[in-house]
Amino acid sequence: MNLELTTAQQALKEEFITFVRTELEPYANDYDKQGAIPRSLIEKLGAAGYLGATIPTAYGGRGMDQVSYGLLNEEIGRACSSTRSLITVHSSLTAETILRWGSQEQKEQWLPLLASGQQLAAFGLSEPGAGSDTNGITTAYEEKDGQYVLTGVKKWITFSQIANLFLIAAQGDKGITTFLVPRDTPGLRVVPLEGILGTRASLLGEIHLEQCAVPAANILGRMGWGLQQIVNTALDNGRYSVACGSLGIARACLESSIQYSKQRHQSGRPIKEHQLIKQKITNMVTEVKAATLLCRNAGWLRDKKDPDSFIQTTLAKYHASRMANAVAAEAVQLHGALGCHDSFSIQRYFRDAKVMEIIEGSTEIQQILIADHSIASLSSIL
């Protein structure tokens, strides 16, 4: 295990911090209130190469390693979870999955457009009646004259309001299969979804597919292997992004808590001098450090293409998302009434943290996977 950042990774981290400080942090609360991140931000993310961070330079990406990509998700997630959500669904769930399993034609067609941010991608798995039980999806495909006709509804789809390309999982006679479905496919309609607790600027929607015909060339991966091959690859990529994004939320809460404890005076002294405040900060620091190590370890194993990277990514996501909730709750407490008001970011972190325990496989689903692996072989976990 090597958790030290290289000089190049450290330099990228500095670059991300500068981008976030100037382009994201000052505006994130407004985006949350408006319920959307602006197109201008997406263009800046694209220009910086952050929408194709891990895509090879040959396809117009920045060719970053996974540890660096984790740092990007952490820094973006520290300021704005909605923007981190865009990176998760566009890059981790879709572009990286096309890179791993797409045909040469699919890679050449889509990766340059996605890496530059000229086109955005979203991931359509969940449905009104199917969440954790991915086998239960009812969106159907049917082969007709060499084409595949899709019918069904996908729900809670992040950035579907503006995405140009959808990765859609559907059920059919050859088993669950995934399809690349461009937004302009006749019969495809997106209905915006409002009222979400956290990541409020992530432009959620429902995708309605009514007899949407796509050519066989748009099948991603092997027919019938949609879950084992494509969805699992996508969710593994997404979990790493969400783990690091959760770490970012927790770090933001911790940094703000330390800052506030120096400024806020009660009983004639700054609250940092109260022993119970010191206890809160100690607990937060310990949790953040532990999650940092888990995320770095997952990134390192992912770069090595180690089979244990899957379970270690699950472990990082499980711990970091739960930890972000605990740390955000403590941060609200430490900030008192200010922590409850929308003039300050803490309430947003608190809401955003909850979402992290539900997406990319809920906490309970991670518990099942981690327990199974631990029972089979504790040494592959520890």
Next chain:
Amino acid sequence: MNVTLQTDIKSTIRTFLQKRIGQDVSFNDGDDIFQLGLVNSLFALELVVFLENTFDIAVENSDLNLNNFSTVDNLEGFIRNKKGI
């Protein structure tokens, strides 16, 4: 790890499977580990990465066929086929 000796293939596969399935679970080289419900949803990808890394091969879409992966014997045959040995 790069496995060069042909005789190593089966035992390397076995060691990996035993770790994933559980040291205390016994199965034979002809048993279908998927049908017996011995593996969870992460397993297929773990197996693919293990095969690629260990035997220096690329698993393609067309290789994704349960027959290739279902038993130790079949996995050995798949690797031999891929490497032409």
